Amino acid sequence: MTTQATPAAAGPRPAPPPARRNRRSWTGWGFIGPFGAVFALVFMAPIAYSLYLSLFRDRMIGGNTFVGLDNFEKVLQDDAFWSSLGRVSLFLCVQVPVMLGLALLVALALDSGRLYGRDFFRISIFLPYAVPAVVATLMWGFMYGTRFGLVGDINDALGVSLPDPLSPDLLLAAIGNIVTWEFIGYNMLIFYSALRVIPHSLYEAAEIDGAGQFRVVTAIKLPAIRGALVIATIFSVIGSFQLFNEPSILQNLAPNAITSDYTPNLYTYSLSFNAQQHNYSATVAIVMGLITMVIAYVVQLRGMRKGA
Amino acid sequence: MEKRSRRLLRGIGLVCALALAATACGGSDGGTNPTSLSRADIEAALEKGGTLTVWAWEPTLEQVAADFEKAHPAVEIDLVNPGVNGDQYTALQNAVSAERGVPDVAQIEYFAMGQYVLTEELTDLTDYGAGELADAYTPGPWNGVKGGGEGIYGLPMDSGPMALFYNKRVFDRHGIDVPTTWDEYVEAARALHEADPKAYITNDIGEAGFTTSMLWQAGSRPYRVDGTTVGVDFSDPGAEAYTTVWQQLLDEKLVTPIASWSDEWYKGLADGTIATLATGAWMPANLASGAAGAAGDWRVAPLPQWTEGGATSAENGGSALTLPRLGANEALAYAFVEYAGAGEGVQTRVAGGAFPATVAQLDSKEFQDTKFDYFGGQQANRIFAESAANVAADWTYLPYQIYANSVFNDTVGKAYVSDTRLTDGLKTWRDASLRYGEEQGFTVER
Incomplete structure (x- = not known):
């Protein structure tokens, strides 16, 4: 048979025809x-x-x-945009730690097993989250009123004069209060469910080692729910940057304190619907989206790093 | 694997491009420019009939539309309320941008006309013979429908000549005279607040519409518009007169920071917390329904003057019915607008509580003699009609007043909640308005 070999056969064997192997199956698509x-x-x-x-x-x-890219250049030089970003950043730095800290405390308290009426507390703390943000803001708006609201009633009843929560100086704190009230229950539930899946054997081992409750919290519980903490933080970061409902509704009550560029989202809204600048509004939204992504990503990287 | 993901990307890109093309190529139906229409054309259109889409928030139009349908059985009117003023402009702007769903008739306030006229979104009604109606209307509204342009871009539907509504019971109880000048108004504010620390002369948290009307009456003419050239200036004597008076009221906290149209506001109007309102003649129906408890307490007086013995007034609010260029059924639409704004519809609307812009109704004995139970039997229309005749002419709004008004609270509003002076607030407002004008391609006079 070797005699039949042609000179061509001496060279490298030609690759088998590609047709069959490369024929795609479109089923997956x-x-x-x-x-x-x-x-x-x-x-x-x-x-x-x-x-x-x-x-x-x-x-x-x-x-x-x-x-x-003129619009993007304009955003970078837009004081209104940067000051609104600064405002939500301040909000983020103050409100998120307070809210998550409180939510964590509540979750740990529920999980400690020493709380009487645990289910009642869990439900009642979660309840505000079930109230739509618009309704919650309207409700708080009424309470904040210095003339006919709760603040006004307290002033009348006690003969004091509390500062107006809707004045420009206190407004951000007033909004922070509403958001905290709304979202403590939600974050508490994330933390609590993460706490519930910690194996009981760890607690038993800790007890044998003579660890106190505080030590159990810092050495077992917190490390175990690290992932949940990071997730909750990322959600809160995004939520803060997207602040819109609360300032938008309170604007009716305090139009001079909440400017049309109070938060980045409110700014894009006003640009689009009052100023008819849809193009610039889209640009602001894109830039804001990018900034949010970067910050959320940084939080995630830092949060997930082992031993950080 | 890499190849596949690249393909996937390409696929996604293709889908996006398709979606984009689909959104970008919206339909562009309608929009034929009108040629001169004769009465016969309009009659023919009425005979032929069809459906007419009308966007308006004015409640009395419901009856007008029903009557119109009755008179012209072939015509069906689809009356839509997309929301009061601001919301309606947003909806209209969106429809115009999308070039679909544009109504055949739209209600637009005088202050907002300029924007639509400039961008040529409204049909000029001169070709329909609207010019002949010039003498049928009072000067303020007629000036308004021109929107700063040459044509006639709508027919006035209502008007808002200003008057001073005051709670007579509150004034009588404290023995205060009803002010006839703005200086007296400040005096009355002081006296009232001193006599009853819970009572205020009026409410104000900074409203662009009110402030521009006050400037109008004070003789200030802040806006100069000449085609595509705009100028804004709040430093004339009229503006100074206004800021001097109003700054005193703000400094001494003589006006209460209650938002108009809020529950608190109606409550204040009913219980005497808010003692006066300087506003348009369309107010009585709102008072009667919103502050029913104070029936009989309120009266109407001429607007306080800037100079003693003067008789100058201004408009506050008021709107016209217009034909958006992209709407259909022009002849039919005009027939309806004419019916509602100049024909039988006017009487129907007056009966429903609207304040007309037509001379015939304003001058009619029946209108002038109407006694308002809410105002203790006062013939308040006499004061309104006189005010309508005294409206100072030659006022113009900016061609983008909708935007300017939306940043009023960002700028002038600061004077209401901080140490910022009204004059400085107005300067910031001017700067913001001019900046926007520049961005929109106007030539700006500084």
Whole structure:
């Protein structure tokens, strides 16, 4: 048989025809197709459209023109945007630690097993989360009223004059109070469910080693719910940057204290609906989205680092 | 694997591009420019009939639409209320941007007309013969429908000549005279608040519409508009007169910071906490329904003057019915607008409690003799009609007053909650207004 070998056979064997191996099976696409279509339509398309919008400028005089990255340049120099970002950052630095700290305390208290009426407390602390943010803000808005609200009633009854929670100086704290009230229960539930899955054997071992309750909390419970803490922090960071409902509703009660650029989201809203600057509004939204992503990512990286 | 993900990306990109193309290429139906229409054309359109979409929040239009349908059986009117003023403008702007769903008739306030006129979103009604109606209306509203342009971009529906509404019972109880000048108004505010620390001369938390009307009456003409050139200046003597008076009221905390239209406001109007309101003649119906408990307490007086013995007034609010350019059924739409704004519809609306802009109604004996039970039987329309005749002409709003008003509280509002002076607040407002003008491509006069 070797005699039949041609000179060509001496060279490297030619690769088998590719046709068969590379023929795709489209079955997989069939399965993810519906998801892909919905995903593209409801997630990717709006983002793509915003990006598209951000490259134009529509003016009352001169019409719609392509301006490249001018809008982005303008955002970077926009004092109104940066001051609103500063405001929500301050809010983030103060309100989130307070809220998460309280939620953690409550979760630990519930989990300690020494609380009488545990289920009642769990439900009642969670309840505010079930109240829609709009309703909650309206309710607090009434309480904050210095003339006919709760603050006003306290002033009348005790003959004192409490400062107006809706004055420009106290407003951010007043909003922080509403948000804390709304979300303690939600975060508490995340922490509590994480605490419930800690194996009991660890507690028994700790007891044998003679560890006190405080030591159990710091050495077992907190490390064990680290993941939940990070998740809750990321949610809160995003929530703070997206602050909108509360200031938007309180604006009716305190229009001079809550400016149209009070928070980045309120700013994009006013740009879009009062100023008719949809293009610039889209740009601000994109920049804000990027900043939120970066900060949330940093929180996640730091939070997940072992032994940090 | 890498290849596949690249393909996936490409696929997503394609879908996005398709979606984008789909959104970008919205339909562009309607929008034919009108040629001159004769009465016969309008009659023919009424005969032929069709459905007319009307966006308005004015409640008395419901009856008008019903009557119109009755008179012209072929016509069906779809009356939609997309929300009061601000909300309606947002909805209208969105519809115009999308070039679909634009109504055939839209209610627009005088202060907002300029924006729509400038961007050529309204049909000029001169071609329909609207020019002949000039003498049928009082000067303020007629000036308003021109929106700073040359044409006639709507027919006035109502008007808001200002008057001073005051709670007579409160004034009588403390023996205070009803002020006839703004200086007396400040005196009355002091006397009232001293006599009853819970009572205030009025409420004000900073409202652009009120402030511009006050400036209007004081003789200030802050806005200069000439085509695409705009100027804003709050430093004329009229503006100074206003800030001097109002700054005193703010400094001495003589006005209560209650938002208009809030529950607290109605409560204050009913229980005497808020003793006066300087506002448009459309107010009586609101008082009667919102502060029913104070029926018989309130009266109407002419607006206080800036100079003793003067008789100058201004408009506060008021709106017109317009034909958006992208709407359909122009002839039919005009027929309805004419019916509601100049024809039989006016009488229907007056009967429903609206304040007309037509001279015939204002001058009619029946209108002037109407006794208001809420005002203790006072013939309040006499005062309103006189005010309408005394409205100072030549006032203009900015072509983008909607935006300017939306940042009023960001700027002038500071004077209400901090040490900022009204004059400085107005300066900031001016700067913000001019900056926006520049961004929108206007030539700005500084």
